Amino acid sequence: MGKISTILNCSQLLAVDGDTIKCDGENMRDMGDGKPFVSGYDTPEIRRPKCQQELELARAAKARMQELLMTPGVQVRDYGKTDRYKRPLVWVILSNGRSDGSVLIAEGLARVWMPGYEAYWCS
Template identity: 55%
Template sequence: MGVTLITIATSVVLTCLSLSAVDGDTIKCNGQNMRIMGPGAPFKSGIDTPEIRNAKCPKEKLLGKQAKLRLAELLREDVKIEDSGERDRWKRPLVWVRMPNGKTAGEILMADGYAVRWQPKYRSAWCE
C-alpha cells in the first residue's frame, strides 16, 4: 500500500493600509510595489499589460494608461491581496488581487481587454 502526498499551495493575505495602481499589472501596497497575477501559478501563467514608462510606441503608452485606470477602479472594491510567496526578477512579490466574487483582478483585466495572458517565452505585441 503506497502513500500519496498532496501539496496544497497556500497564500498569505496581506493588509494594505494604502493601496494603489502603479500601472496595469503592478500595485503599491503599503509603499511596496507588487506584481499582480491572473488565475495561474507563479512563473507558469500570469498577465501582461502595456507599459507606460517604458512603452515602445505611443499606442502602448495610451493602452497602458487605460489599463492602469481600470486596475485603479478595481482596487476601490473590497479586494484581498494574496501573496504567493514568490518574487519576480525585480524582487516584487507576486500577488493575486482577489475580487469579492472570487475572480482575480488579472482575470477581469484580461476579459475587459486591458491585459493578455502571460506565459514563459511570451513577447508583447502592443505596438503591432
C-alpha cells in the same frame, strides 16, 4: 491558486501600472489567475512604451486596475515568492472571487502571459 496564501492587510493600495500594485509603499507583481513563473498576465508598459497606442492602453489598464483595487472586499494574497525584480508575487482577488487580471484580460487591457510570451501592443 493551489498553494495556501497569506492575505495582506494594505492600508493604502495603489496601481503602479496594469499589473503592478503598491501595498503600503511596496511594489508587488500581480499574477491574475496565474502561478509563479508558469502563467499570469501582462499589460502594456507605461514606462518606455514602443508607440502611442501602447501608452494609451497602458494608461487605461492602470486606471482600470485602480478602480478594481478600490472595490469593496478586494483581497491581496501573497504567494511567498518574488519576481526577478524582487517584487512579491501576489494575487488580487475581487469580492466576487474573480482576479483583477481576468477582468483586465476580458476587457482587452491585458493578455495571458506564459514563458516565451513576447509583448507587442502596437498595430
